[in-house]
Amino acid sequence: MTLNRRRFIRHLVATTLGAAWPVLGASPVRFGVTAVMLDDRVGFLNDWAAWLGARLGRPVVFVQRARYREILDLLLGGQLDLAWICGYPYVQHQDALELIAVPSFQGQPLYRAYVIAAAEGGVQSFEELAGRLFAWADPDSNSGYLYPRSHLAGLGRDPDHFFRRTFFTWGHPRSVVAVAEGLADGAAVDGYVWETLARRDPALTGQTQIILRSPLFGFPPIVAARDLPAADRTRLREILIGQAGDAAGRALLAELNLDGFVTAEPALFTDIAAMARQLGRSG
Template sequence: MSSPSSRRAFLSGLLATGVGLAGGRAEPVLASSQPLQFGLTPVVLDDRIAFLEAWADWIERQFGRPVVFVQRSRYREILDLLLQGRLDLAWICGYPYVRNRSRLELIAVPRFRGRPLYQSYFIVRADSQIQRLHDLEGRLFAWADPDSNSGYLYPRFRLTGDGRDPDRFFRRTFFTWGHPRSVEAVAEGLADGAAVDSYVWETLALGHPELTAQTRVLERSPEFGFPPIVAGPALSEPDRHAIRRVLLSQVQDAAGRALLNELNLDSFGLETTDLYDDIARMAGRLAGGDGA
């Protein structure tokens, strides 16, 4: 069992900003080609740099161009880079996707436990006396990121639906800037509760059960479209088709399947944009619109 300090180091490492992974890799197959810039928000990985280098190499072999992963800790930073044309594609949350889907194209959606769906988990400490969501009233609560569906939009929508003001319901709130940090904040008693991505919590439970064992899932949301991989305006139409084919075929390749296993995913699938309509409706209702 790892120590609390090693856990903190692991979780802090997940959220390091400004990581570009081209530097330590071998020369790309097509050294003169423009690299594919692939943006990531924090993901749960035991050995992030080694894994992403292996995944970049695999995509590069299939795609025929060098691949550079660019990682940021805040969703907004990745979205801004994508919309500015400084990234070609990115793995983002469904909430920023629905707010910008006129400028973004859905490339592929991960399948987790056989489906392109995930949930928001409200979590508390395992030894907490809190038994229902309303018991968190007047407590300290951790949001993940203001552009997160599971870590911000849905929990606010859930409270509003009960006639509660999410800005007044808790005694105090703070942003952790990452779902792993939200889990850690609850586990270590820095927050009484949090709302986190079910995929992140379940993946942490596989790799770091000593951390998630200190928390308890209080309530699960309905299912929503899994955070998608999307293309920004900088990626050409032929490259959009090509990278989609690469991701959709990853499960059919032995090395590709091994990489998916490390991500705790089954495959990437082709989905339609209406997979995210529930998130769009929640965002519209909270903003006072019709949710379209």
């Protein structure tokens, strides 16, 4: 984000904050995110927290961790109120979590997984990555781990022995960088993240090519633990779904490369649950 655009967004947010929190001393809402979804976006998260808190009437604090598992453990352990996670951990812990909202990307609450390779490396298909060095994003990521393993299993290939060696980058942008800089021959990444990077840093993504696109899956959701009071869950859902109707909210969404947030049913993630069962990873 350019400095001028950041100042513009902060001005829009500031004009809507009011003089003080409506409920002084209210406990903050703790919102978990990972580097898998938001990497090095501290300034943006501060702006989004201010916007959310002004509408909620309570401070909002973003809690960042490197891995989905760390965020999930905090959420299930009562140390977070809500979190932006992947559809894969959601289907694994669906009984303990409630959907709050799902981002809308390019007009629908769906996204694809991409398998990428170097633009000039000569690899043109996923199968050509056999015996090469491959980067996963996170073991609890659908696009960055579950889907490509399911795809290989569907081809009759053993995901644990297909590549010469694999490693985790703990972030989709980092996986793109790993391929672009020759640290990996290929990687599995979130298509939304790759497309967003292509807008912000086309020189980076231009060093990679997409060699496999997955079917559409439910977009990584925002969820809450079921012990969060119903009134809080309802209000948070209303605020997120209404974000696209507010000027400052739209500016923040534009920085996320999202249209907005929508409601969704658990059935949106049926395909991810089926892949988890296929690989014996449903719980």
